[in-house]
Amino acid sequence: MAKEELIVIKEADLTNNCPECFNQDMKLTFFQKHLITRFYNRTTSEISNKITCNKCGSVIYPVQWTENIERSFEYFQKMVSPEPKSVKFTKFFYILLVLIIGLAGAAIYLYTAGIIQF
Numbered sequence: 001m002a003k004e005e006l007i008v009i010k011e012a013d014l015t016n017n018c019p020e021c022f023n024q025d026m027k028l029t030f031f032q033k034h035l036i037t038r039f040y041n042r043t044t045s046e047i048s049n050k051i052t053c054n055k056c057g058s059v060i061y062p063v064q065w066t067e068n069i070e071r072s073f074e075y076f077q078k079m080v081s082p083e084p085k086s087v088k089f090t091k092f093f094y095i096l097l098v099l100i101i102g103l104a105g106a107a108i109y110l111y112t113a114g115i116i117q118f
Contacts, residue, residue, distance in 0.1 A: 006031035012076045019064040023055040032082045039093040043086045
């Protein structure tokens with residue numbers, strides 16, 4: 001089962017008013033989704049975001065955004081540069097691959113030497 005992990009790729013401080021407490025201290029965070037398994041780590045192209053108020057701690061959802069927050073979001077969204085989609089195999093995968101190839105080679109050698117018969 002793949003474990004999903006959100007890696008922070010960009011954080012920005014916003015000076016817009018919070019719709020909840022009207023404070024001007026908010027943080028915009030962009031995340032990139034990574035799938036991690038025992039055999040590989042896959043970077044996806046899926047980007048998510050979250051705006052939180054640093055004073056009241058509330059999450060500001062897109063329904064609550066003002067025009068100023070939307071403009072700031074669009075500006076910072078253009079500045080985000082995510083990692084490209086990729087798959088990186090783990091050491092466990094390579095060890096298992098070498099072990100399987102070694103066992104197959106040993107079985108072929110023993111068969112051609114006449115030691116074992118299938």
